[in-house]
Every structure is written in C-alpha cells, then in structure tokens.
Amino acid sequence: MASVGTSFRRKEGPEKLTGEARYIDDYPLEGALHGVTLRSKVARGILRKIRFDPAFDWSSVVVATAADIPGENAVLLIEKDQPLLASRELNHLEEPILILGHSNRAKAYEALEHIEVVCDEEEPVLTMEEALADGAVFKRFEIVKGDLDAGFCDADVIVEEEYRVPHQEQAYIETNGVAAWEEEDGTLVVTGSMQCPYYVHKAMLGLFPRAPEKIRVIQTTTGGGFGGKEEYPNLIAGHAAVLSLKAKRPVKIVYDRAEDMRATTKRHPARIRHRTGVKKDGTLVAQDIDVLMDGGAYVTLSPVVLSRGILHATGPYECPNVRVVGQVVKTNTPPNGAFRGFGAPQTLFAAEMHVEKIAARLGLDALAVRRKNLFREGSVTATGQVLNESVGAKEVLDRAVAVSRYLPRKKECERWNRRKSAPSWRGVGLAAVFHGAGFTGSGEVYLQSRATVSLLPNGDIEVEAASTEIGQGTTSILASIVADALEVPYDWIRVSTPDTARVPNSGPTVASRTCMIVGGLLKRSADELRRALEREGVDWPPKPSSLKRAARKLCANGRPFGFVQEYERPREIRWDDATYRGDAYGVYGYAAMVVELEIDKITYEVTVKDVVTAQDVGRAINPLLVEGQIVGGTAQGLGYALLENVIFDKGVMANANFTNYAIPTTLDTPPMRVEIVEIPYSLGPFGAKGVGELPMDVPAPAVAAAIHQATGLFLTELPLLPERISKALHDRAHRQS
Amino acid sequence: MIELTVNRKKRRYRGPSFKRLLDVLREDFELTGTKEGCGEGECGACTVLLDGEPVNSCLVPVAQAEGSRVETVESLGASSRLSPLQQSFLEEGAAQCGICTPGMLMTAWAYVRGGGPADPESVRTALAGNLCRCTGYQHIVAAVVETAKREKRKRARAR
C-alpha cells in the first residue's frame, strides 16, 4: 500500500490528458478587458511625453500608467529598483510603460500602434565588460579557502582558460498569462500561470496597499515554468491589477510568443575564468575562479543567481586553496532571472570543461582527474562545509561510466576517427556535477516556510502548501509523502490549489526545495495530525468511516482540523552571510553523464546518439517522475549545449520566435538511459533530496567533452553550433599550415 | 454561416469567417482543450485533426474548414473514461505540465489509428511537429509505441 518509491499516477494526470485541465487563457472571464503592454523602443533614455493619437477612438480603451499605482511603483523582489511601469527612466528595450485594455484583444493591440512615446535616447551599455568597466555592479561575492598563493607555488602545472555561456530562453509552451480583478468586498484577486503565489502576494501588497487578507493569489494550471515564472509573474500580475483597478473590470493579460521571448527573463549569460594549479598526477592544489554575469537592467534575483553560481564554480571537487570572485553587472537589456539551475549550469560548464583541459594538459584521462579530486564523505567544500552525509558523487560517476561502457566506447571512437574515410567523427564525453538542494545559505531560515496537513469536515485529508504543480509532480509527491506518513492510501490525500486564501506560505517552488523542505514540513505535520487523531481514539491505520467520525467532532464550525509546521534550520547547518563561509546548502545532489555523439564531416552537425546518466537524488519518491525530470532536464541541457542560440541585437532578442530559436524536437533528443541512485539524506523526507535542477547542470560539459574527443577541438563557448565547429576546424587547419 | 463537424457533431459557426479554427473551437464551441503555444505553426500545441490529418489550427481560418471533419482532444475520452492512448500516457508519465499534451495526443492518435509502425524512430518522426519542453519526449514515445503495438494486435485479431 505504501506509495513512496513506486510510480503512482500523477494526481492531476487525467484532466491534463482530456483537455479538462484549465490554464489561464481557458477561463472565459465575463466582462474582462484584454490587457496589452506598451513597451520601450529604446534601450536607454528619459521618457518625456506619451502622445495618444487624437484620430483614434479611445472611448472603449482604458489606460493605466505609473500614476495609477496607489502604492510604491516598484516590483518587490530583493531590491525595489524595478518600476512596475516606467515613468521617467527607460533602462531596457521592452521595458513596460503603460497597460491598456479593450474588450477585443486585437483592438487592444491596434490601440498600442496609436501611441507615440517621446523620449531622449541615451547611449546604452550592452555588454558585461562595458558595465564592469563603468562599475555598474549589482553584487559582488568572494569565497576564500586556504592560501591561494601557496597553492600556486605548490603546483606543477598551471592551466588557464576563459569560458562563455549565453542567455537561454525558458521556452515554456504556455506563455505568461495572468488575470486580476477586485471583488465587491475589496479583495484584489490575481490568478494565473506562476510558480510562487506568495511572491506575487508580497509584490501586490507593495503596489496596492491593503490588509494582507485583501489580496488573494491563486495559481492556475501552469504550462511549464523552469524558473521563468518564478519572479516574472510579479510584474505581469501588477500590470493586470493596476489596469483592473482603474477600469473597475477584470483584466486578463496573456503574452504572445514573441513578446514573451523578448520581454521576459532569461538565464544569465556569464564569462567564467579559471586559473588552476595542479600536480602532475592531477591533484588540484589551487583554484582561482572569476565569474562575471550579466543581470540586465534591474537587480531582480541576480545576487542569488550569482551566489548559487559561485557556490558551484569549483565543480564537485575538493581543493585546499580556492578563491572564487563573482560579480553581476547591470546592462541596458531586459532583466535576466531564474532558469532551472540558477547560475550552476553556467559555472559547472566551465568547471567541467576545465577538468577536460587539465586532463589534456597532463596527458591523463579526464575520468582519472575526476576520481582523484571528487567529493566524498568528509570532503570540505570551498566554503568550508564538511560533506558529512549523502554524498553520491563516486556512485554516480562509477555507475555512468560502467553502464555507458565509457572507456571501451572511447577507444572505439578513437579507432573510428583514425579512419580518414569515415563520414563522421565520433566522441564520448563525461561530466560530473553537484547541485545544492534548497535555498542558499540562510535562505531557508529567511523564508520561514510553512505547510499544513488537515482533516477536512468531510473526512478527507488535505495538504495545504503554496508549492505549485508546474509539471514536475509537486502535487503527487507531496500527497505521497503525507499518505505514507499517515499509512493511508495515496488516493485518500487531496492537495489544495495553491491559493493564498487557503494555504500558508511554503516559500517559492524553486531551488530544488519542494520535496525536501516542504515535503519535510508536511511529513512532520502529518505525524502531528496522526498523533492528535490517535489521541481522539482513532485506531491506526484508520478507515474512512473513522476519519469521518473524527472530523464531525473535530472540525467545529466546518473548519479544517490541521497542523502547520514551520521550517527550522537543523542545528547541524551553519552559515555566515558576512564571510560567505559554512554550510551553503543542507545537502547536495550529484549527477554524472556520458554522452556519445557523432559529428557529420560535411555539415558539422552534431547528433547525440546516446546518453547515459546516473543521478543521486537521495530517495526517489516516485521513480517515474524522477526519470521524467531527468530526461526533461537533460533535453533542455542538450538544447543549451547545441541548439539554443539567443541572438541579441542592439539590446533585445532578435530571434524571438520558435522558428528561429531552436528547442529540441523528438528527433533532436536521443533515447536516454537513466540510473537513479539513492544515497539517502537523513533530514529529507524518506531520505529525499532534490532533482528539479540537477539534470540541467550536466549535459553541456558532457557534450563539449565529447566534441573534444571527437575532433580535438576544445570549444569554450555555448552553444556548440555547427558554424563554430566549422570555424574552429578551419582556424586550426590554418594555424597548422 | 459556416458548418463543420466537430467531434462527430454538426456545428454551426456564425461570426467573422476569418476567425482562426483554433479560436472558434476554444471560444465559440467552448472546447478549450486545444491550446495556443506560438501562433507560428512551430509548437503543435494547437494540433487538431482536419479530415483525419493533424494540422496547426492556429494557421487555419475557419472558412477553410467549412464542411470538414474536425477532431479535438475532447473526442478521445473523459477523465473518468480515458481512451487506451490516454491511459498509456498516464501510465508512462507522458504528461508533465500538460500544455503540449492535447496537441501531442491528436498527432499520436492519427498515427496510431493510421496503423503507424510501433517503433520509436517512426513515432519520433511522426511527432516531430509537436514540441514539448518538460518531458524530453522519452515517456511520450514509450506511450505511443505501446499504444501502436496494442492497436496492431487488435487489428490482427480482427482479421
């Protein structure tokens, strides 16, 4: 009867398969206006005037500007630097200036064409390097361990390289969409596609001050997020709300694909420099790493992205002397934000490719260099954290290497490549990564997450948490954890819609924290509920009739009888924000991947033939869902590695459509062999850690390493396009002649 | 006025004849199962069967569907009674966020119904016009292969 560890069915599966599940644009909304956004056409400037064409019929149009914001014109996240609507300064192309609404969507867009924005254009800062030179730094962090100079003195060889990674677009198939209206009792309701209802709630309080209970945020079925709906919904929700309050009618804003790609957040581009001292046998003795990220025009979540980035910058390796310096700078481009991995895919690409480079320099196999330095129980990280449990680094590496037959396959590829007449080059590449589960540092303490398990008046058991289902299986795994804690069938557990009027603030659905942190809270809540019910005379495991009886007694006035748990940092976890030392994360997940690919000698196109990956998730609450996360995350990682090229032109994405921004199709994604490894975490529910982001970190360096083996080309910039492979081959031939 | 058959029922549409088939289905016929993902004919989330063929309904003015047979995801089954293809999707974990699923199911259904070979490569080729960002396709392909196999056995028995 136990569900944890089995592939129980997704709770909301049937509705998604029949078209019954409703996404925000599926709700008809009586009397609603369609809201559209007027956006800046300059990357930097001062707004002077907004002119409405007098020849246009404005009678059916409602317009909201910054002047209509009753509270503070700021989208609250970490800082308050981002206005909801620009009123004077324009800091990036696509920056929102006003919202207008019409009952007909096409007419709303037409109205936009009849507004002229007069501004004084200024010279924008469009590159990271320029911003850095100007000192436009949002945040700087430094991690120091040991004595870097001494480490370099001790080194036999010093290896240096610079790596670059571009923007990446989340490309959820459902674009951003939100609706807002005010109820008769003055409650502002916001509903839509989102990952974090309480982020939206907090932002709305700042914009539209009122009692907290007078703002209600409800998540609708969400068609993918990947971080792209973590903080961005604060902005679109504010837009829908400000127009709705002005018009005194409901407002729905749904972006079309081009607008979503141009205007919303993307993965931070980064430049990562490594200078590494090693012994001849591959032992790391000094790591000097410089990370520079482009935050775009406003702070949003950049400091946290940078933080996670630098905390993963060393790779899963122990080194006695480390310095990581990270900076995120301001450019006049649309603000960048959360995307699965959140800084780690960027720095881990560099870290893992650097291991390839070191190995090549030393004449060693990259696998051997990894084994020499890989984290194990007792290892000390760059922040001084002792990894004292659940360290599956060696297990995943060994498993991936064994299942893929990495070493023999490598030799076979070498033999193939020696044949001049072969139509392709073949290569096998390996990468190993780690990914901290939960919020960085003191983040989880700051969040003070809460979650509840309740007995409802009708005898049902309900999970109440703000964690959102966005495809990853939240609803189902939280239900499973509670079901097994209570020793009742999985089907008995209901999960409330994430509605701020009904669920406590469990923190955002991000950072691979939902299963481990929120699941952990719910397990404890379930334990408390069980104890209380047993005290009331309910025999355990209970029958539905006994729960109904207990509910009749305990749910006085028709209110649920529930237990809420609040996050408490385990005593074992210690972190110092000031010195950036200590336990950066409660625990880490580990993954290794072997990619085998083929490069066509005529077109230089890369075809990934085989992927084998082993990932340590602590405990797979649902193996099918875990496998789904791993395969899906790997596909996105392969896109990042090979296909997804965000082209920026004068400060905005130029290829903002699916025609020209290529995400993987069925034919770009190989079959994958997934090995789930379970090294349980004592503080995770049933031993579980996290899995949402881990798969995103490992494909790109594995692919680049395979291309290296196939061609001898050491490529340091993503994506690894055929154009770049062709050019690198050409340049090499030129150098050699 | 434009007459067309939707999910085996004769329907009448009275409105601008250039309205997209996708919007007529979602708004006028209240069949919101079919989704819009891109408006470019790239993602396939809007896929319906038009006279048996998968097409992107975001690119079809309803006038061009006059007199045609349209099938949407709502014709496959209800959550209380899933079709074998939908059941297979459920068991294989082929739907995660679900937004691509209706379009994916329609393309898959046309393939299975048309007797498509039950091997992963052929299935992948058939589904190449349906983008999914969540699953990496593996579980979707498994579900369609499984259903195609079952369909073949059914046909073999029927002979």
Added chain:
Amino acid sequence: MRGDPGSMTLLRPRSVEEALGLYAANPGAVPLAGGTDFMVAWNAGEANGRTILDLSRLGAWKRIAVTATGVRVGSLVTHRELQRHPLVRRRLPLLAEACGTIGGHQIQARGTLGGNIANASPAGDTFPPLAVYEARVRLRSAGESRTLPFLEVFTGVKKTALADGELIDSIEIDFPRRPARESFRKVGTRAASAIAKTVAAGLLWLSSDGRIREVRYALGSMAPTVRRLHSVESLLAGKRPTSRLVEQAADLLENDVSPIDDLRSTRAYRLEVSRNLLRAFLRA
C-alpha cells in the same frame, strides 16, 4: 495573437474563373492557399484589414495529373500529397524528399506547392529540386495564361514575376532520364521542423565512357532566390570527375551564389557546407 478577424474581407470563389475574375477586380487582395506562411504574419497583426482571396475551394487546382512526359501538379496540391504520390516518389524523388522536410507534419498537410512558390522564400526546400527538374510554372489571369521556366518565377527575396491578377495554375515537371546520381540534402537549424541554412539538389548523368554528360545542381538559402550553379555545371560538362575537377567545381561554387550572415547561420558556414555537399555529390 494580434489578428483581427472582424477587419478582414474574405472572397471565396468556387471556380478558377471566378477566382481570376475576383482577383482582377481586387488587385490588392492576398491569395490564400494553405495559409502556413500568411497566417503567421496575420497572427502577428501584420495583415489586419486586408482582403483575402481564399483559393481553398478550387478543386481543379488540387489534382496531380499524369502527362505524356511527366506530371502536372495543381498549385493547391499539398506537400503531404506530393510526398505520398507513388509516381512522384519514383520519378521525382528529390521533390518527394524535399516535401517531407518542410516544417512538421502539420505544416506539410496544409502547405501547398503553389503557395510555397508564390511566397518565394529564399529558403524554399522544394525549390532546388524543382530547379534541377527544370519545372515549368503555368500562370493564369482573367484574360491570359503563360508558362514560365521555374527559375524565372523568382525575382528577389519574397518577390515573384507574377503580374497583377496572376495566380499559379500548376507546375509541370517532366520526368528526367534516369540519372546516374541524384541527391537532395537540407541542412537546417535542428533535426526536424527547421528552416534551411543551405539546401541542395543535384542530378548527374554519365556518358558510357565515364565522363559527365550533364550535371544540374541547385542551391537554396544561398542567395535571394534559388540558384542553379551554372558556372559549376559548365565546368563539369563533358569531363571526367577527377579529384582535381571536383576541387575546381567546389571553388567555383562561390561564383553562382551570395550567402549572407543572418539569424540562422553565417556566410562562411553556408559556403563551407555547400562546397562539402557538392564534393560529396560529385565523388559519390
């Protein structure tokens, strides 16, 4: 979605004659076949208020007729229908193959050969095959009809030689003598549903003594319009395909095309890959 259906005027002729008459009377109307190109622009709000000449009821243009020398493909035949047609697959295999690479299945089911030609994208996948098969395009207007060699239809990026009131009636393709070698290859931005970075079609006939009797080779996405590589074809005619000749041909390729850097690829890559494709074709 920014299209406004209420703003559109839709003309729906039931016969070719009616269509041509309406088009003559409404020269600003947009002829609409399968809609796979036009509707993308319409969804983006770029065509509100236009008059549309809907050709979808013209059954006469939906047939593939077998002629004495080949086929006549009605302009509204879809890429899917062409790809499945047994005679097209057997005698015009490069065209059948190209039809299977356009977009995904959903696009192939709706996009028409005539619509694709009239849209005149530099990257049309079927254009190199049609160029080497030396198709002829029959045009009709209310008063007249004329036939143009395929290459003469295109005058620039998304520009054709169609006069006011002219629509594409059909595309005539003669079956070629069985070639010694034939090849179609499209290089896109990914494995499926991709726009071509370069797209090549080639036919080659050998004499009994092993010399090249004739070669026809065309490239798409390498210039504002599809191009036959006339310099290369002239160089190769009557000669033995030695390594040296193949290299000369590859060098000469650049004379006949003018690729650019754009959102999908670079000039350098396009040239490099096109040369590789030509070499592979000649060495096969």
